[in-house]
Amino acid sequence: MTERSAKLNILKFVKIVSFSLLLVILAFFVAATVRTLTFDVNAGLQLAHWEKTNNIASDINQHQREELLSNFRDAIRIPTVSTTETQLNTTALREFDGLLRKAFPTVFSSHLVQHEVVANYSHLFWVPGSDLALVPYMLLAHIDVVPAEERDGWEAPPFSAKEIDGFIYGRGTIDNKQSVMGILQALEYLLIRGYSPRRGFFIGLGHDEEVSGFQGAMNIVRVLKKKGVQLAFVLDEGLAVLDGVISGLQGPAALIGISEKGLATVKLSVSKAPGHSSMPPSESSIGILAGAVKRLEDNPMPRLFGEGPERGTFEHLAHKFRLPLKFVMSNMWLFSPLLGRVMERRPDTNAFVRTTTAITMFNSGVKVNILPSQAEAYVNLRIHSAQSLQEVLELIQSTVGDERVKMELVDGFDPLPVSSYDETSFGFQIIKKTVLDQFPQVTVAPGICIGNTDSRHYTDLAKDIYRFAPTWFRPGDAQRFHGINERISKKNYEELVVFYFNLIQNCDIKDLPSPHSAGHEL
């Protein structure tokens, strides 16, 4: 081959490769654009023909408006605080029992409702349905709250239920007495109006959720297992309606938790010989431990955004973003690494990107002139759906990288299974319909619950577990959760009562409508 023909061949080859590359890039963008223009996974069953079961209207008159609010405020005023597994305010829990019986006399006296107290302070209600062929479902909420101190900066005392500008302030207003009281208030009104369910349901109110539910939820589950109960679905606390919280999203989003992150609580400790502070060694137990926790903070767990069900959240919301974000959200397969880098900049969105690492306790030393023998720190990690507890423990060990630091797993579990959310998913579709009937301006999407709930103890009883209440969160409200100035608007509390009122009736349908029953009805 001459030099000239070799050059021509190379040129030809380069041309073919460039042309093919161009074609691939073009195809790539055509596919992405088509996906952007057509990908509306939210349409779903809303236009389908639903069997009508919500026959009792949910109107609330002025007297009931005052009554339901007064019951709710009474609930907030009882300080049912859980601090540790052994530090529960049992006096308050007993008082709360009394309040429930006083506020909901029909629930406690109706022949349609069976009630039992579980583990002294938790409550289990069973409302049998008339059609025994329909698998029952279960609503969960918890009575206990985390501690709150007015001096931390509350605008109103945390157990006062004071009203300021249409909001009720107090610990438990959004976590989770709005659901405890909302569910029972809805049942009270349904029973008063002559309701009797076709599909049976349970209500479980735990008294120690904030310290893991080992007494309340776990014993309720034991009782149900003994009875051989299986559930169509479980609905517990968790995600909410986010209004203006997701940047760039047009309109509010109701995120229904279809899974929750896993947990690892790890105790790190360093032991050294104690001694006089005038003769310190080059490294103290505190110094060694501080180095270890600093390495954990400096080396966050890997970015996994898009590798878990959080991908579905953005795909469901994609059509509610404007371009170019719409293009990005519709093509998570391509853009999730980039989006993960943006989301990791804010603590609340970082929680969806990776396993988070929080150093929550650090203890050492007893006197200013004694070298401490023992230093210990607790690390609380919330495990991303694409990782396991075992993987996280191995990563902590290698990041700490110091054999003098002892590591002990205090509590931990893998991320929870992912519940169904397609068009045949009974629980998800019923919750979605109930939300959309009440709040048509909202987009419903599946989400990951970044905290843990009592519902994680129910995995043997139900394949499908959802974590949601229509509590409206606006910018800054997520920080009120376990923080200061926890509050709910009076209007929103009333909406919660109406939500549960409608949800219970909507569950009475035998089967979901077929997706193809839409169209000619219009």
Ligand SMILES: CCCCCCCC/C=C\CCCCCCCC(=O)N[C@@H](CC(N)=O)C(=O)O
């Ligand atoms: C898509 C980006 C939007 C970012 C906005 C974040 C909005 C966050 C909304 C709700 C917060 C989620 C809280 C879930 C409930 C957690 C319940 C809880 O506190 N559980 C405790 C106790 C336990 N059971 O383990 C916990 O420590 O997790």
Ligand SMILES: [Zn+2]
């Ligand atoms: Zn809670």
Ligand SMILES: [Zn+2]
């Ligand atoms: Zn909580």
